[in-house]
Amino acid sequence: MxxxxxxxxxxxxxxxxxxxxxxxxxxxxxxxxxxxxxxxxxxxxxxxxxxxxxxxxxxxxxxxxxxxxxxxxxxxxxxxVPEMTARRFDELFAARIMLEVEAAARALPAADAALLRRLTALNRACDAAVEAGGTEAMIETNLAFHAALYGARPDSVLLPLIESVWLQIGPFMRMALADLERHYPVDRHAEALAALEAGDEAGLRRAIEADIRDGIGHLLEKLG
The missing domain is CATH 1.10.10.10 (Winged helix-like DNA-binding domain superfamily/Winged helix DNA-binding domain)
Known part of the structure; x- marks a missing residue:
């Protein structure tokens, strides 16, 4: 069949x-x-x-x-989709943090008013998807937010590497969103936007790392 x-x-x-x-x-x-x-x-x-x-x-x-x-x-x-083990997920999780925190920091000098408006609109769309309980919309708007930030530098070599990690972890994002309210109590995108507006690199690094940890870190327990 x-x-x-x-x-x-x-x-x-x-x-x-x-x-x-x-x-x-x-x-x-x-x-x-x-x-x-x-x-x-x-x-x-x-x-x-x-x-x-x-x-x-x-x-x-x-x-x-x-x-x-x-x-x-x-x-x-x-x-x-390949089988996901706890060890493999831990590697992908660590790669996301290392690559995305650095990509966000490197995008900071390119964070002009147009980028901030775009990221704000994407974050609103993400919030609306959460309110509506639309799993696919949540995943897609979240990816769009991160891609827009990391792609702010047109010469960035990190975004293709990040997308490679997203490809390997993407099929398991629905599992990560199953209990979102408990694991993701703070709007880390809003924190990232505030740091971008203030030109606060340390704050931006913290916000992106916390976003990844809160968003998917709990999957390590489920896969262990």
């Missing part, structure tokens, strides 16, 4: 973007946003039908995602 494909993110094809580029971008973003459930195998055929494309661009996109350690190949037509 053909397994149901995941509910993929709606990512319109950009002008000048090839089918292969679009398929890879859409699948990559869907994995990052946690739309590939852990343990559930998906097939090239199912994804191709869901995307309305041939098998070739899907096969190539999955090959690249396997190379990025976002997925594992089961056979010549099926893939799934």
């Amino acid at each position: 053909e397994p149901n494909p995941p509910d993929l993110l709606l990512e319109p094809r950009l002008p000048g973007e090839t089918v292969q580029q679009w398929v890879f971008r859409r699948l990559r973003r869907s994995v990052m946003a946690g739309r590939f459930p852990p343990g559930q195998a998906v097939t090239i055929r199912g994804l191709a039908e869901a995307l309305g494309v041939s098998a070739m661009p899907v096969r190539e996109a999955l090959r690249r995602l396997v190379a990025e350690r976002a997925l594992v190949l089961l056979d010549n037509r099926r893939v799934r």
Whole structure:
């Protein structure tokens, strides 16, 4: 029986973007946003039908995602999210803190009024998703907030490294959000925004680290 494909993110094809580029971008973003459930195998055929494309661009996109350690190949037509152990999660958790705290600090000089307005709007969207209980919207708006901050420097080499970690940890974000109110009592995004506005690098580093620890740190207990 053909397994149901995941509910993929709606990512319109950009002008000048090839089918292969679009398929890879859409699948990559869907994995990052946690739309590939852990343990559930998906097939090239199912994804191709869901995307309305041939098998070739899907096969190539999955090959690249396997190379990025976002997925594992089961056979010549099926893939799934890799198994997550406590040890592996701890490595990814530590990598997130090291990379993202540094990326935020390096973005501070580029934090102009336009960036602050954009981050404020993204934080409001994130808050609205929390109020509505929209898990997927929470994940996507949170990623957008962090990507906008770290990408403030156009020459940043850290954001692609961070996205690689997000790819590997993304499928487990739904588990992290299961008890959000208990583990995330303080709006760390608001703290980060205040630090950005004040030009407070130490405060920004603290806010980003606390955001990651409060957001996903408790998963170590569940995976242990």
